[in-house]
Amino acid sequence: MKRKNTVLPIMFLLIMATVIPVFAQPSAEEIVADAESIDYSIAPEGFRVTIVGSGSPRLDLTRAGQSIYVEYKDTKILVDCGQWSTRNILQFGINIEKIENMFFTHQHADHNSDFWAFAIGAWGTPTGRQKLYMAGPSVQKLYDTTVNFFKEDLEYRTEIVGLHPEGLLSNVTLNDFTKDVETFQVDGVKVTAIPVPHTITTYAFKFEAGGHSVVISGDMKYIDTFAPFSKGADLLIMDGALTGAFSDLPPEAAASIKAGLSQSHIFNEDIARIVSDAQPSTTVITHILADTDYEGSKALYQKAGYAGKVVEAYDGIVFTLK
Numbered sequence: 514m515k516r517k518n519t520v521l522p523i524m525f526l527l528i529m530a531t532v533i534p535v536f537a538q539p540s541a542e543e544i545v546a547d548a549e550s551i552d553y554s555i556a557p558e559g560f561r562v563t564i565v566g567s568g569s570p571r572l573d574l575t576r577a578g579q580s581i582y583v584e585y586k587d588t589k590i591l592v593d594c595g596q597w598s599t600r601n602i603l604q605f606g607i608n609i610e611k612i613e614n615m616f617f618t619h620q621h622a623d624h625n626s627d628f629w630a631f632a633i634g635a636w637g638t639p640t641g642r643q644k645l646y647m648a649g650p651s652v653q654k655l656y657d658t659t660v661n662f663f664k665e666d667l668e669y670r671t672e673i674v675g676l677h678p679e680g681l682l683s684n685v686t687l688n689d690f691t692k693d694v695e696t697f698q699v700d701g702v703k704v705t706a707i708p709v710p711h712t713i714t715t716y717a718f719k720f721e722a723g724g725h726s727v728v729i730s731g732d733m734k735y736i737d738t739f740a741p742f743s744k745g746a747d748l749l750i751m752d753g754a755l756t757g758a759f760s761d762l763p764p765e766a767a768a769s770i771k772a773g774l775s776q777s778h779i780f781n782e783d784i785a786r787i788v789s790d791a792q793p794s795t796t797v798i799t800h801i802l803a804d805t806d807y808e809g810s811k812a813l814y815q816k817a818g819y820a821g822k823v824v825e826a827y828d829g830i831v832f833t834l835k
């Protein structure tokens with residue numbers, strides 16, 4: 514009778530038990546909270562990411578247009594500012610006058626229609642913003658259009674009312690994206706942006722600092738550069754326009770709107786491919802147009818081999834990475 518050698522397998526398990534933790538990817542301690550429970554006057558120790566607006570071009574009282582507030586320690590960056598995002602920022606208790614970095618994934622109205630409120634409202638008081646850094650595609654055109662359109666009003670405010678010109682008319686830096694890879698630093702945060710396919714020039718952003726990373730897809734169709742770009746991110750905030758079931762529409766209308774949207778947004782099956790390849794710790798589905806089939810999406814991603822968490826965005830959900 515053959516005796517099984519049990520010593521070797523036990524030794525193997527013991528060795529693996531000590532080796533595996535060394536190779537396991539360190540995942541960030543992530544705390545999910547509501548914006549109302551956060552004291553924004555206290556800077557976070559690492560990244561704190563607030564979904565300011567989780568909606569789409571469809572006007573919806575419960576979801577502002579696309580907008581994401583990224584903080585890393587004292588650095589404050591607003592990425593996109595779709596309709597009603599400035600109202601949400603105030604409602605959450607964020608001091609909008611302290612935001613000096615305004616980045617855009619692209620210039621569609623659901624991502625920039627509150628820009629005038631941000632640009633002028635958060636500047637035009639004695640305590641208002643005194644410095645502005647804008648980055649993204651077509652920011653030069655957006656800036657020029659704004660200051661030209663409001664020229665007389667801005668002259669009145671600075672020359673008659675006596676407001677400082679800094680932060681809107683001077684002390685402004687514009688970084689207009691044109692390259693295949695845009696890389697720069699904002700204080701201690703490394704920013705990388707790559708083009709993604711949409712109906713107009715659009716960039717996805719990656720923010721890296723303190724060993725952690727946050728990726729924002731912007732609006733996008735599938736592209737094979739995106740999974741490597743978001744590989745191992747702690748937080749991937751993903752265009753989920755096509756995750757909706759559109760069950761409020763008649764089936765033919767739902768099919769037709771989905772077909773139309775697929776010309777500019779990513780299919781859920783392709784999100785599954787990306788997340789199973791990139792394995793971000795958490796995937797946040799945003800840009801919500803309709804009733805999101807959240808459970809269906811989660812099951813789809815898991816079936817494709819995704820091991821991370823899937824979270825449906827709402828206005829005011831906050832992710833703190835430590």
Ligand SMILES: [Zn+2]
Binds near residue numbers: 619621711732
């Ligand atoms: Zn768009």
Ligand SMILES: [Zn+2]
Binds near residue numbers: 579623624732
């Ligand atoms: Zn959009």
